[in-house]
Amino acid sequence: MTQVLIDGLFLGCVYALIALGYSMVYGIIKLLNFAHGDIFMFGAMIAFTMLTAVPGLQSAGIVAVFGVLILSMFLTGGTGVLIEAVAYKPLRSAPRLSLLITAVGMSFVLEYGVKQFWGSKSITWPQWAQMGAGSIPIFDGTITISRLVLMAVSIALMVGLGFYINGTRQGRAMRAIALDQRASTLMGVDVNRTISLVFFIGSALAGAAGVMFGMYYGAIGFMMGFLLGLKAFTAAVIGGIGNMYGAMLGGLTLGLIERTTVYFCNGDDSWKDVVSFGLLILFLTLRPTGILGDRVVERM
Amino acid sequence: MTNSWTKKALALCAAMAAATLSLTACGGSSDTLKIGMAIPTSGENAMYGEYMIKGAQLAVDEINAAGGLLGKQLEIKTSDSACEAGQATSAANDLVTEEIVVSMGGYCSGATLPTIDIFSKANIPMIIPAANSNSLVETPRDNVFLVNGVGSDQAKMGYDWTQKNGYKSLLVIDDKTDYSVGVSTYYQQFAKEAGATIDSISLNPKEKDFSGQVAEILKHDSFYFTGYAEAAGLLIKQSLEAGYSGGILVADGSVDVLTGSTVGQPKASEVIYGTFSVTPDMIDDGGAFISTYKAKFGNEEPGPYVIQTYDSVKLWAQAVTEAGSVEMDAVDAVLHKIEYDGLTGPISFNADGSRKKSPFVIVKVSEDNTFKLFDDMAS
Structure with missing residues (x-):
């Protein structure tokens, strides 16, 4: 059972990191950015290209991987800003549904655009840039060091984001726009710039998750963002979409629920997605504000 | 009003007829x-x-x-x-x-x-x-x-291999596709006919995290995965990381360099076997x-x-x-x-x-991640 907890929490961390970006964007402009899962995939792809294309990187070892992680975050962040400017900004005053459809279109553009350049084959992450396999026993389960590192990095990123949103001027601007966009404009908040910033941060986090995903699982492909994106969306809804802490809580909850379902089915995951997405429907109908929805008055 | 509608409808019909004609012309006798x-x-x-x-x-x-x-x-x-x-x-x-x-x-x-x-x-x-x-x-x-x-020919080959190696508690994992479930079903059938203990589970190949399946794999001394290479690589990698040391066999859908390269060398060439019909590198x-x-x-x-x-x-x-x-x-x-x-x-x-x-044989991952002929099970 300890193993179930460990596995579930780890999976939950991956979901949470992607759910954050979903939730931030929804919180601020009420857009379900379905391209978010594909930004995650794009981050893994460009990191892979940097790792393999730059000669001599291997000798720098962990420093190189860390550098590539940071650089990928900037690049995916930039991509997020670009997508917002090209596909979402012109539609900001259009009906919500148009935005949603554009987002789905953007998702396909990214998926099949990446397929054109990187191919449809699953790509193996360079062996040297993958994480080692050492593990530590905890009660009757074990946790690999690579998982510990990734969970620590995810938590650090989430805590950092929490400080940023609650403790800085830009963070306050984001929260203000989430509450009332027009009033924020009247109060002198640069709305366009702040929205771009939200896309930058959300996409950079997704990029980071993509790179870490490659480092841990060792296999990436152009469709990897699709299901994971849907799961992250589910996590965001369960936790309370638009709410940052809700995204984290939702991610962990979903990870644990999925892993527990598989545990009770003796390793068979046929029921897992039924339970996850059934839960999504249940929350949308019975408690659309999610677990944290009511307790937190302020979104973001 | 009615008149203009009729005209439009007529024009549309004419255009459609023209389009149909030109299409037929294109699709006619060709060389x-x-x-x-x-x-x-x-x-x-x-x-x-x-x-x-x-x-x-x-x-x-x-x-x-x-x-x-x-x-x-x-x-x-x-x-x-x-x-x-x-x-x-x-x-x-x-x-x-x-x-x-x-x-x-x-x-x-x-x-x-x-x-x-x-x-x-x-x-x-x-x-x-x-x-x-x-x-x-x-x-x-x-x-x-x-x-x-x-599939039944392949499943037989897979089952024979586990018997040759003396594995006792068998597990078969499919990915819910028609082909995969087919091989898995026949494999279970052969095992049951011979009175062996066998469990079967499924995974979703769109997932990347198979920790649930790995926990089940650890309870058996051999498993046969009948899905495709993407999931196979990840499943095997994660089970080895969790300390699994039993037999690993994959069906032909996973016989691809991707399986070995995902798992990583040198481990892959030590432990992964497959059931496969012959490939260019196995023939004269x-x-x-x-x-x-x-x-x-x-x-x-x-x-x-x-x-x-x-x-x-x-x-x-x-x-x-x-x-x-x-x-x-x-x-x-x-x-x-x-x-x-x-x-x-x-x-x-x-x-x-x-x-x-049907030319099925047992293949094994080599150092360059390709599967090479290991045992034709002729004897």
Whole structure:
């Protein structure tokens, strides 16, 4: 059972990191950015290209991987800003549904655009840039060091984001726009710039998750963002979409629920997605504000 | 108002009639024979579809260079099945509209099954290079031929291997696709008939985290994965990281460099075995085939089902030559009696269209991640 907890929490961390970006964007402009899962995939792809294309990187070892992680975050962040400017900004005053459809279109553009350049084959992450396999026993389960590192990095990123949103001027601007966009404009908040910033941060986090995903699982492909994106969306809804802490809580909850379902089915995951997405429907109908929805008055 | 509507309707009708006419003109008698391939070129299985196109292209180019077939050049028409039954149906219909003379498609069995009716009604013979679920030949038809061995043959080979190694508690994992469940079902059947203990579970190949399955794997001393390479690599990698040290066997869908490269060397070449029908590197004149392939496709190694598709085209070409026509009945009659010596071994068919001698062997991952012949289980 300890193993179930460990596995579930780890999976939950991956979901949470992607759910954050979903939730931030929804919180601020009420857009379900379905391209978010594909930004995650794009981050893994460009990191892979940097790792393999730059000669001599291997000798720098962990420093190189860390550098590539940071650089990928900037690049995916930039991509997020670009997508917002090209596909979402012109539609900001259009009906919500148009935005949603554009987002789905953007998702396909990214998926099949990446397929054109990187191919449809699953790509193996360079062996040297993958994480080692050492593990530590905890009660009757074990946790690999690579998982510990990734969970620590995810938590650090989430805590950092929490400080940023609650403790800085830009963070306050984001929260203000989430509450009332027009009033924020009247109060002198640069709305366009702040929205771009939200896309930058959300996409950079997704990029980071993509790179870490490659480092841990060792296999990436152009469709990897699709299901994971849907799961992250589910996590965001369960936790309370638009709410940052809700995204984290939702991610962990979903990870644990999925892993527990598989545990009770003796390793068979046929029921897992039924339970996850059934839960999504249940929350949308019975408690659309999610677990944290009511307790937190302020979104973001 | 009514008048203007009538005019518009008339104009529309005229335009449609013109369009239909011009389409018919385009599709009329042509100097090429079209080979249709309803295969996945998008989605998770796109890479296998692309391998199949390359295998077919190689054979078509050879035939065209030698003067074509019945004096006509061959041409490949592909249509994306995306490995989904719904899209495969429309892909097959598109190919029928293109007036293909033979279908060389079918990778995922689940997406191949609904195309059988469509091609049969259009009098098009089907030579299926990769898909090999027993369900494809459950209702025998005169125009369906499987170049790959069926699932039950493969499952038998897998079960024999576990017995040869003395494994006691068996686990079989499928990915819910028609083909995968088929092999798994036969494997369980063989094990149960012999009184062995066996458990079976499924996974979703779109996932990347298989910690739930790994926990179950750790309770057994061998497992057989009957899905495709992407999931196989991750599943094996994660079970080894969790400390699994039992037997690992994968079915032909996972026999691909991807499995070994995902797991990583040197571990992969020590522990991963597979059940597979022969590949170019296992046959005597395979080297020549590999170098021709590499020269043509930018130094890429031939992947799964390249030679099966190549064989399919060559086999059909021979049948057409013998029949002197591409008509379904004539070609079918020849195919039912054919004794063709292909790269994948001698090809001849049972009455239901399944391959007579399905050439399954046990293969093992080598240091360069390709699967190499390990044991032909002849003794």
